[in-house]
Amino acid sequence: MPTRSNTAQNALNRRQVLSAVGMTAGAAALTNTASAFAASVEEDTKYSVRVAAVSYSMPFHDHRSQGVNLQPLREMTAKVAHEKPDFVCYPEICTCGGGGFQKGIAAAPELGPYVEEVAKIAREFDTAIIAPLIERSGDRVFNSVPIVDRKGNLVLNYRKNYPTTGEMEEGITPGDGVPVAECDGVRVGAAVCFDANFDHVAAELERQRARLVFWPSMYWGGQLLQHWALRYGFSIAVAYGAESAIIDMSGRYLHQRGNESLKVRQSLMPPWAVADVVVNRELFHIDYNQHKFPALLEKYGPDVEIELFEPEGYFILASRRPGLTVEQIAEEFELETNRDYLARSVAMRNDRLTLS
Incomplete structure (x- = not known):
């Protein structure tokens, strides 16, 4: 492989992956109809x-x-x-x-x-x-x-x-x-x-x-x-x-x-x-989000992955659970995406500039 691939890998080795074992729900009582619905949801997500x-x-x-x-x-x-x-x-x-x-x-x-x-x-x-x-x-x-x-x-x-x-x-x-x-x-x-x-x-x-x-x-x-x-x-x-x-x-x-x-x-x-x-994942900024990690991991455990990029101030959240989108998790825990956070920052800056 070209050496730049190794360089890129090493440059990003600063990341950390957080995961924890949590409780998972049983599925023994699912009916055939529910199973078919779950399969459909899994395909969609x-x-x-x-x-x-x-x-x-x-x-x-x-x-x-x-x-x-x-x-x-x-x-x-x-x-x-x-x-x-x-x-x-x-x-x-x-x-x-x-x-x-x-x-x-x-x-x-x-x-x-x-x-x-x-x-x-x-x-x-x-x-x-x-x-x-x-x-x-x-x-x-x-x-x-x-x-x-x-x-x-x-x-x-x-x-x-x-x-x-x-x-x-x-x-x-x-x-x-x-x-x-x-x-x-x-x-x-x-x-x-x-x-x-x-x-x-x-x-x-x-x-x-x-x-x-x-x-x-x-x-x-x-x-x-x-x-x-x-x-x-x-x-x-x-x-x-x-x-x-x-x-x-x-x-x-x-x-x-x-x-x-x-x-x-x-x-x-x-x-x-x-x-x-x-x-099935999204980019977030650490600001105003990182204090929610413990509760998120407590609830979803191995069904989610949080990949940290601390020098850059980012993290990537992924959902591994079939039928559960990362957007649903973000809404549940009121996580603001990096995209929305930066847009909000720009809007606030522009408002302040008009006042000066």
Whole structure:
């Protein structure tokens, strides 16, 4: 593994994980109906999802004049499907950039026909698909990231807010807006490559409560993304040709692997990173919350996990109990999320400024 992975791990070893054994309720008297209901609730409040970020881009195809053809992407997805992922993410413009940027722009498809083909792959392999493209819309083209759920529905389409100067000179139009939506029980969003330099994008994802963000790219992202994950409270799937990665909400790398990884070059491992990502959790500030830890642990014991980041003043609370969301715990104990705490601080500051 690259040394920066070890460095990131060591940098975050200051955290502490608090857990305690508490009382758990018996379930012997559950009826079949109640069991079915509990199973439904458990499905709706997933503890974790399995995410694959794949270092693969298609050979060139003229989607505009010859019709959308994603057969190579389907073949790669068939291989990744052995991992049984809930989400599969591919790199930036992975289906349009094989012949270079100019050819990709000339051959760019419209979103509708493209999503129809992605939807077929999603349904066939029962997984959400994130297959970025160069999108044609009228006389404009965008660097876009459509997220299609396992049933083939378009959940959202993110258009790169901050293309590079080179992209814009080639004709790419900047996107406007950072959508977040529910996909298979998880609030998801996206950002692309150069966007990592602009915290405005991350702040919008945070404001809309994204828990899992897909970041297709043409470079690693590194510590910029580790900062995004912990500061803004979401996990990130990095899809890049050289090396893909899964970054936890804590800023830790859960897995890194891609075409430039040694074992991939030796044909011993496949070119993707895959990990189980905990999504039933939330980022909080220690202020005004930490005195509630004892009561919280007394009630829920091993059904919750509190991960402390004392130097940063943060903690991450996770619910491990099926059917119990972290939002329910936060409401019960009147815990204020980091997002809401900072927003309240800004609002109070602005009020004070108007009085001075």
